[in-house]
Amino acid sequence: MKILKNKLPILLLFLLGTFSAQAQKYITKNGNVKFEASVPSFEEVAAESKSTSAVLETSTGDFAALTLMKGFRFKVALMEEHFNENYVESDKYPKATFKGKIEDFDASQITTTEKTVTITGDLTLHGKTKKVSSTAKISKSGTGFKITGNFIVKPEDFGIEIPKIVSKKVADKVTVDYNFLLNKQ
Template identity: 50%
Template sequence: MKKIILISVLLLANLTFAQEKMICKTATVVFEASVPSFEEVKAANNTVTLVLNPKTGEIASLALMKGFRFKVALMEEHFNENYIESDRYPKAIFRGNIENFDLQNLTSIPKDYRVSGKLELHGKTQAIQAVLKISQSNSGIKIVSNFSVKASDFAIDIPAIVKNKVSNAVHIQLNGILK
């Protein structure tokens, strides 16, 4: 009988701990490094993982580099082999904190929150600050963000032959619903 009670208490404690974090495994990250008058350099990854600890405001994100899809297959190949080197650097990881986050204050109207953290990409880590638009929806906590990074900050070389066709400034959009 003591074993059954102990196992029940442990399972309940584990369930309670697991519910502290909210997760989304289908967040979308879209990046664009296009230059006007040239072919669009844009890709999307719809299998990005987001994790939020609503009590502390800690947030993390993981994107597998081979999950990005381009309109042109050759661009995808060049992205994975020459630029991001996906076999050597398979993922991008962001870890940060949302300032003054309070789950109780969320409504259906998006509210701006500042997030500060570190983005690890291509073997380099850079401090990132961005604004997250966070709202409560019927399906969970919705997070939307738009920010930019520089490819050169992550030691991503753009060959001279395409330097005029690919921007060093990379615009990133994030969308996800945490449950």
């Protein structure tokens, strides 16, 4: 028993090391997020950010992402300016965040073949937070994971006002596509 007492701290360190070795984070700082709010017969309303940060905790399936609003690029510079100044008010609300979970996530079950999963969590945009759910595809890619999917949001749900003069030119439902290649931290 005395031998076990002397070895207890070593055993605890070993067990904690084993658990923390299983808890692995995979990250990216250059995830791709696009949104499309175009309406047929009018100019394209779409933008892309190639600098979204995201993290996946493989032991829990927790997933989080952060996009800087001024990181979105439009084909038309004036549209980008209006987006930042009049719609999402980027100076006041500089980022959009998502914090959620991949449901029933088990890293050992992910292979190079895409698997369909559901990601559910809170999207915070323009100072408002709403629950969102997305069907996504996840697969192993090299030493990490690839996650792609999309979801739909309504600007009104986040307090983003579309001026009446352009309301017919902007969709009331915006499709958001994402593509993340997350590597071991």
